[in-house]
Amino acid sequence: xxxxxxxxxxxxxSFLWGFFHGNLSAVAAAALDGAQSALELSLSMAGILCLWxxxxxxxxxxxLSRRIAALFRPLLRRLLPNASRDExxxxxxxxxxxxxxxxxxxxxxxxxxxxxxxxxxNCGGTASDELCLLxxxxxxxxxxxxxxxxxxxxxxxxxxxxxxxxxVWISSLASVTVGLLTARLLSRRKGGPA
Amino acid sequence: xxxxxxxxxxxxxGAAACGTGRRVNVYAALxxxxxxxxxxxxHVIPALVGLLTAVSMFRAxxxxxxxxxxxxxxxxxxxxPAETVPLMLVRPVSGSGALAVASDLMASHGPDSYIxxxxxxxxxxxxxxxxxxxxxxxxAGIVRTRHTVPAALAADLTGFLTAVLTVRLLFGP
Numbered sequence: 001x002x003x004x005x006x007x008x009x010x011x012x013x014s015f016l017w018g019f020f021h022g023n024l025s026a027v028a029a030a031a032l033d034g035a036q037s038a039l040e041l042s043l044s045m046a047g048i049l050c051l052w053x054x055x056x057x058x059x060x061x062x063x064l065s066r067r068i069a070a071l072f073r074p075l076l077r078r079l080l081p082n083a084s085r086d087e088x089x090x091x092x093x094x095x096x097x098x099x100x101x102x103x104x105x106x107x108x109x110x111x112x113x114x115x116x117x118x119x120x121x122n123c124g125g126t127a128s129d130e131l132c133l134l135x136x137x138x139x140x141x142x143x144x145x146x147x148x149x150x151x152x153x154x155x156x157x158x159x160x161x162x163x164x165x166x167x168v169w170i171s172s173l174a175s176v177t178v179g180l181l182t183a184r185l186l187s188r189r190k191g192g193p194a
Numbered sequence: 195x196x197x198x199x200x201x202x203x204x205x206x207x208g209a210a211a212c213g214t215g216r217r218v219n220v221y222a223a224l225x226x227x228x229x230x231x232x233x234x235x236x237h238v239i240p241a242l243v244g245l246l247t248a249v250s251m252f253r254a255x256x257x258x259x260x261x262x263x264x265x266x267x268x269x270x271x272x273x274x275p276a277e278t279v280p281l282m283l284v285r286p287v288s289g290s291g292a293l294a295v296a297s298d299l300m301a302s303h304g305p306d307s308y309i310x311x312x313x314x315x316x317x318x319x320x321x322x323x324x325x326x327x328x329x330x331x332x333x334a335g336i337v338r339t340r341h342t343v344p345a346a347l348a349a350d351l352t353g354f355l356t357a358v359l360t361v362r363l364l365f366g367p
Binding site for chain 1: 206218223224228287296306337340361365
């Protein structure tokens with residue numbers, strides 16, 4: 001529903017603003033341009049996006065995701081000590097983190113949901129501290145190769161679409177860290193089921 | 195040599211070598227992944243058409259500039275370019291909406307401009323927060339989300355601020 005309000009709000013506001021500032025002709029042209037450029041953008045990024053999705057899938061079947069998952073196991077055991085007592089939950093969470101890192105969004109979400117379901121058993125509809133941490137971890141993007149962004153940049157003729165990688169890594173890392181720290185801090189203050 | 199010139203061929207050759215060494219069907223994996231990419235894109239196109247239309251209208255009407263100017267005093271204090279306000283507002287709510295706004299910024303300022311890069315890093319280092327929270331808690335049957343939303347939004351805000359800082363530091367304003 002939120003998107004309906006945003007879309008309608010944008011369109012209605014644009015009409016009113018354009019009407020009262022006398023530049024409706026620009027708004028009319030922009031509406032058609034926008035629709036057209038959406039398809040142009042999609043087409044011009046399609047090839048690059050498909051290529052990277054293919055490369056990531058190769059790395060995936062090579063066992064890279066399993067290796068990353070194994071790498072993150074000890075860290076996740078510390079972050080989610082209660083949930084980690086259940087071996088299957090820990091496996092799902094580490095696979096979820098690994099899929100996120102590789103940018104395999106379609107694989108990451110079902111794994112994360114599987115873990116969240118197991119963690120939410122017997123909690124009566126209230127999120128535990130650790131479940132909050134898992135969700136915060138998933139709302140913060142942690143991606144090794146931001147392929148979509150790179151494809152968009154390439155589609156617009158960027159000289160080096162991947163030159164933003166270090167900036168993306170630093171920003172993601174800062175974002176995840178602050179998210180987890182805030183969750184920890186707030187959970188201590190408010191209390192709740194462990 | 196540009197590091198970007200190395201990373202692309204290296205990734206391709208690395209994936210090929212890794213797959214061949216492990217005796218997996220590299221080519222089948224490549225095409226299967228490419229097909230997945232196409233499916234994702236196909237699902238995004240309708241949303242992108244609707245949202246880019248709305249965003250273009252919003253910009254052309256002059257309302258976007260007005261919004262940016264309204265927020266400029268606070269943002270200047272933090273060093274955030276006011277042009278990225280719509281992106282920061284849409285990012286937590288809609289992934290395709292954020293893609294539409296960011297591509298609009300890259301189209302009008304150029305992908306290698308300061309604002310184009312900040313938009314790209316903001317897009318790449320944050321997620322569709324509210325959507326993710328709804329999906330996870332919805333399927334786990336959670337009604338009391340406690341401190342998840344404030345913590346996730348703090349993460350997003352940090353991502354936005356760090357995006358500006360890192361682009362400034364690494365590429366100059």
